[in-house]
Amino acid sequence: MIASNQRTLTQVSVVAVGHVDHGKSTLIGRLLHDTGNLPEQRLNEMRQASERRGVGFEWSFVLDALQSERDQAVTIDTTRIWLRLPGREVVLIDAPGHKEFLRNMVTGASDADAALLVVDAHEGVSEQTRRHALLLELIGVRRAIVAINKMDSVQYSEKRYENIRAELRALLERVGVEASAFVPISARDGDNVARASGRMPWYEGPTILAALLALPGRANSTQEGLRIAVQGVLRRAQERIVVGRIESGSLAAGDDILISPGRRAARVRTIETWPPDGTTRAGAGSSVAFTLEGSPFADRGDIVSDPEHEPALATEIRARFLWLGAEPLRAGRRLTFRFGTRSAAVEVVTLERVIAIDALEQQESGVARCNDVAEAVFKSRYVLTVDDAAAHPSLARFILIDGLDMVGGGTILAALNSAPAREARDLVPSGHLLDSSARAWRNGHRGAVIWLTGLPASGKSTLAMQVERRLFELGFNAYVLDGDNVRAGLCNDLGFSADDRRENVRRVGEVAALFADAGTIAIAAFISPYRSDRERARHAAGPIFHEVFIKADPALCEARDPKGQYQRARAGTLANFTGVTGDYEAPLQPELVIDTGELSVSDATERLLRYVENAVSLEHRG
Amino acid sequence: MDLLDELEARSIAILREAYFRVTPLAMLWSMGKDSTALLWLVRKAFLGIVPFPVVLLDTEMELPEVYAFRDRIAAEWSLDLRNELCPPEASIDPSLPPATRAAARKTAGLRALIEREKYRGIIVGIRRDEQATRAKERVFSPRGADGAWDVKRQPPELWDVYHTGIADGQHLRIHPLLHWTELDVWRYTERENIPFVSLYLTREGMRYRSLGEKNITVPIASNAASLAEIIAELETTITPERAGRVMDHEAEDAFERLRTGGYM
Numbered sequence: 068m069i070a071s072n073q074r075t076l077t078q079v080s081v082v083a084v085g086h087v088d089h090g091k092s093t094l095i096g097r098l099l100h101d102t103g104n105l106p107e108q109r110l111n112e113m114r115q116a117s118e119r120r121g122v123g124f125e126w127s128f129v130l131d132a133l134q135s136e137r138d139q140a141v142t143i144d145t146t147r148i149w150l151r152l153p154g155r156e157v158v159l160i161d162a163p164g165h166k167e168f169l170r171n172m173v174t175g176a177s178d179a180d181a182a183l184l185v186v187d188a189h190e191g192v193s194e195q196t197r198r199h200a201l202l203l204e205l206i207g208v209r210r211a212i213v214a215i216n217k218m219d220s221v222q223y224s225e226k227r228y229e230n231i232r233a234e235l236r237a238l239l240e241r242v243g244v245e246a247s248a249f250v251p252i253s254a255r256d257g258d259n260v261a262r263a264s265g266r267m268p269w270y271e272g273p274t275i276l277a278a279l280l281a282l283p284g285r286a287n288s289t290q291e292g293l294r295i296a297v298q299g300v301l302r303r304a305q306e307r308i309v310v311g312r313i314e315s316g317s318l319a320a321g322d323d324i325l326i327s328p329g330r331r332a333a334r335v336r337t338i339e340t341w342p343p344d345g346t347t348r349a350g351a352g353s354s355v356a357f358t359l360e361g362s363p364f365a366d367r368g369d370i371v372s373d374p375e376h377e378p379a380l381a382t383e384i385r386a387r388f389l390w391l392g393a394e395p396l397r398a399g400r401r402l403t404f405r406f407g408t409r410s411a412a413v414e415v416v417t418l419e420r421v422i423a424i425d426a427l428e429q430q431e432s433g434v435a436r437c438n439d440v441a442e443a444v445f446k447s448r449y450v451l452t453v454d455d456a457a458a459h460p461s462l463a464r465f466i467l468i469d470g471l472d473m474v475g476g477g478t479i480l481a482a483l484n485s486a487p488a489r490e491a492r493d494l495v496p497s498g499h500l501l502d503s504s505a506r507a508w509r510n511g512h513r514g515a516v517i518w519l520t521g522l523p524a525s526g527k528s529t530l531a532m533q534v535e536r537r538l539f540e541l542g543f544n545a546y547v548l549d550g551d552n553v554r555a556g557l558c559n560d561l562g563f564s565a566d567d568r569r570e571n572v573r574r575v576g577e578v579a580a581l582f583a584d585a586g587t588i589a590i591a592a593f594i595s596p597y598r599s600d601r602e603r604a605r606h607a608a609g610p611i612f613h614e615v616f617i618k619a620d621p622a623l624c625e626a627r628d629p630k631g632q633y634q635r636a637r638a639g640t641l642a643n644f645t646g647v648t649g650d651y652e653a654p655l656q657p658e659l660v661i662d663t664g665e666l667s668v669s670d671a672t673e674r675l676l677r678y679v680e681n682a683v684s685l686e687h688r689g
Numbered sequence: 690m691d692l693l694d695e696l697e698a699r700s701i702a703i704l705r706e707a708y709f710r711v712t713p714l715a716m717l718w719s720m721g722k723d724s725t726a727l728l729w730l731v732r733k734a735f736l737g738i739v740p741f742p743v744v745l746l747d748t749e750m751e752l753p754e755v756y757a758f759r760d761r762i763a764a765e766w767s768l769d770l771r772n773e774l775c776p777p778e779a780s781i782d783p784s785l786p787p788a789t790r791a792a793a794r795k796t797a798g799l800r801a802l803i804e805r806e807k808y809r810g811i812i813v814g815i816r817r818d819e820q821a822t823r824a825k826e827r828v829f830s831p832r833g834a835d836g837a838w839d840v841k842r843q844p845p846e847l848w849d850v851y852h853t854g855i856a857d858g859q860h861l862r863i864h865p866l867l868h869w870t871e872l873d874v875w876r877y878t879e880r881e882n883i884p885f886v887s888l889y890l891t892r893e894g895m896r897y898r899s900l901g902e903k904n905i906t907v908p909i910a911s912n913a914a915s916l917a918e919i920i921a922e923l924e925t926t927i928t929p930e931r932a933g934r935v936m937d938h939e940a941e942d943a944f945e946r947l948r949t950g951g952y953m
Contacts, residue, residue: 174846
């Protein structure tokens, strides 16, 4: 089918902000009407609604659709309206000016490319004007058209206009928002809205409409360096298809990539689309699906980068944010930090300062109240991938969650202890809280018993050691219990009779449970051939017990035979050897099965690592 | 990327967030142009499949062509289609104006469905440009246990970092098409060659611009006989899309009452 319309529409989203009653909604209503975007039917409905309330014609009723908004003549929630102009579509986002509805103002602003800042010529710059200007910068809106409204109330005075313009110019410069025009208007009468006003001949700048048309269009990131926040993995038959949005850079089949924070190297095999169209490359902004060569693991929350531009890894982050929680925020508060597709448990280490709105100056303060803009240091129990706002703004933006509530949002300013993940870090502050959640909190993860069972030479010890090392690198406390270290002391009174072996497994089960209760990930690597013994170990640890069946074909195990035990058992010089002269009862319902005959050591390690990370995670998942 | 590419990429990202974070999940399909385009986007997001049930809130008042379209597409696209019969009008709040009351049957049907299936997420193809109270919606919009929309206390929603935390018994309405316009949907339908019900095209000088149940929707005067002609018509009109939806105009607050009560 041939498209009927080949012209490219450019779209720009503009949020109207400013103090309550300075005339945002009126300006938008007028703009719609004067550009032929307001249907006669809507106009009639508004006339009736105005009459019903015994008020003069209210332009703002176009946007203030809610009964309570109309009755109280105040915008409560943000709304959108589409302004069709020649060659350009402007999505106007009306945001409430009332302080009580600041959360709705930032909601609207976060979707905008630019702002329309409305200031009352008579009242001038107010606290809320300053607050909105500051929030624009925080939310990422860096350009504004300034409408100096109600010029009729100051007799269209050029002097008044100049005074306010000077004040606003200084304000916007200070917060880091670029002003593209300062337009003196009377929204109610339409002066300088869509047509130049004869009442202010001294003004030679653009109308609001002209200023909107002159805004630069939305641009995709041109930043160097690939970034994809992995949303998840789709499965198709045996394939794992990684999906996510390309925040910057591009991705093509054959590209080498790095998956962080695990810093796993991988190569892109295919770009997947439906319907299949042979695409082999995807650019910034696209929602992409791709497969990898081999079976390296990528999962939700990971960041994909190219190897030359990897993100910093850190556990401490300084950030600036708007606090929206009902309770004041102080150091020590635990919250969930969500950015990209990752969420992480964090603690406020220090609340450094809040920005005083009247002077726009930073003040040292240990407490942030609702609607304050503040800066704080957050500490995560996990290694996080951190990008700075200048290079990858979309990945530097975060929201704060407390239980079920969203309580803030802002921008990461810096990674404080940026370092490669392979460096072990001391993540443990002092503290004497002794309930299990406090312990888990201090460690950054829950304790667990990961019980690896399987035939001799099935790969239990190899896997256990690999995973222990990887967990350690990632900041987890993990410890392997195996025959070598328990028989050296704890069980050095035991031999290898059937009874002694059962006692050995019993003791290991109890010790592993204690380790787990103390907050450690105890990885027990024991043949543990009998179901009843393993069930006893499960009983000792409770729900944090995870049975992992290390499955391998018996013939393969015998062929591996790293310690020559199979050979000795076959020769009759090693008695009661599981798999030859002793039975092995395979798990009936293990939490995880790893087939070391099918997977390479590194793939098996990744699979087990993923499982353990998930099992011990404190993260709020979804 | 052009505008349609941008809209598509954003919708796919929203659908994938919903899929990976909210379970169990279902999608409403009315067989109209919007939810059919949305189904197409779901297939793009999940590489050809629709990985959750697709629910029709059935008032048994759809036009025959609409039911025929449902059966054809459900078979061709291998949908896990659930036909949810809505409670009779007699069980609906009698204080509502007549057409609004008829529409509210869907609210009741949806409530019953969620209660029975314990869905935590319902994907709905509404758009902000359709109607002024829909313009105030969030992409992930939490609903109380009774399905009610607390419009005065909506949570903040920043950028595309979505919050999906809800208490037990609550659910999220997920709106992947919120940022699209009527024209965008038709342009996309044309570009992607997405099937649509023929009632949108003119018959003897009339066509449906917005497709609702036969008892509460009226066609508009139009000679648009092809997608290209629909698009050309919409590029010049400023008449609202839902002008043919009786319930929107019965009373000033009719639609707000419907929506705060849990209507889509």
